Amino acid sequence: KNEVEQSPQNLTAQEGEFITINCSYSVGISALHWLQQHPGGGIVSLFMLSSGKKKHGRLIATINIQEKHSSLHITASHPRDSAVYICAAPFGNEKLTFGTGTRLTIIP
Amino acid sequence: DTGVSQNPRHKITKRGQNVTFRCDPISEHNRLYWYRQTLGQGPEFLTYFQNEAQLEKSRLLSDRFSAERPKGSFSTLEIQRTEQGDSAMYLCASSRVENTIYFGEGSWLTVV
Numbered sequence: 001k002n003e004v005e006q007s008p009q010n011l012t013a014q015e016g017e018f019i020t021i022n023c024s025y026s027v028g029i030s031a032l033h034w035l036q037q038h039p040g041g042g043i044v045s046l047f048m049l050s051s052g053k054k055k056h057g058r059l060i061a062t063i064n065i066q067e068k069h070s071s072l073h074i075t076a077s078h079p080r081d082s083a084v085y086i087c088a089a090p091f092g093n094e095k096l097t098f099g100t101g102t103r104l105t106i107i108p
Numbered sequence: 109d110t111g112v113s114q115n116p117r118h119k120i121t122k123r124g125q126n127v128t129f130r131c132d133p134i135s136e137h138n139r140l141y142w143y144r145q146t147l148g149q150g151p152e153f154l155t156y157f158q159n160e161a162q163l164e165k166s167r168l169l170s171d172r173f174s175a176e177r178p179k180g181s182f183s184t185l186e187i188q189r190t191e192q193g194d195s196a197m198y199l200c201a202s203s204r205v206e207n208t209i210y211f212g213e214g215s216w217l218t219v220v
Contacts, residue, residue, distance in 0.1 A: 033209060035211075041214075042199065043151070044211070045208050045209055045210060095141065096153065096209065098152075100149065
């Protein structure tokens, strides 16, 4: 079965903390997506990565293909980072299967 | 602004009525996806197109749902005889093959 699992489901941290969100998937994929969704809003694509590491500002995404695992890190977290972070994987025919998301709350 | 446009953004309709949502993808994107998201859940795949061809439909897409992409550009998602369980956000996304996927802001449907 094609599955994507995320942890933790909810994460609350103080402003400035280093944040890690984890994602595991069940079978080999060509690339993994990290997405951000603000309350009531649409979804923004943060990263698409197939190997190694990508960095954009304070966001870093890594993937280990052999272990079928990816992590999203946020350095120097800020209240505006509060959102739901979703990882998604295209199994087979490129349609995305989404994780259930991690609700991140950064407290000032 | 992701470039994927969805209309209307919000729709309240009475049970039994038909509704139609439109998605305008980024112009050079040949793939277009429809997803449904209910509160507290991740998006669920409904259907996708490559150009004008509808390549896959989820079992979630009952006979009351139909999607078209007549000229390989914009797409419509129609729900006939709406039910309260259809209340959700309907997300459209587009991409080029093997590239980053871009999502619209979503169309919220409330069936009363």
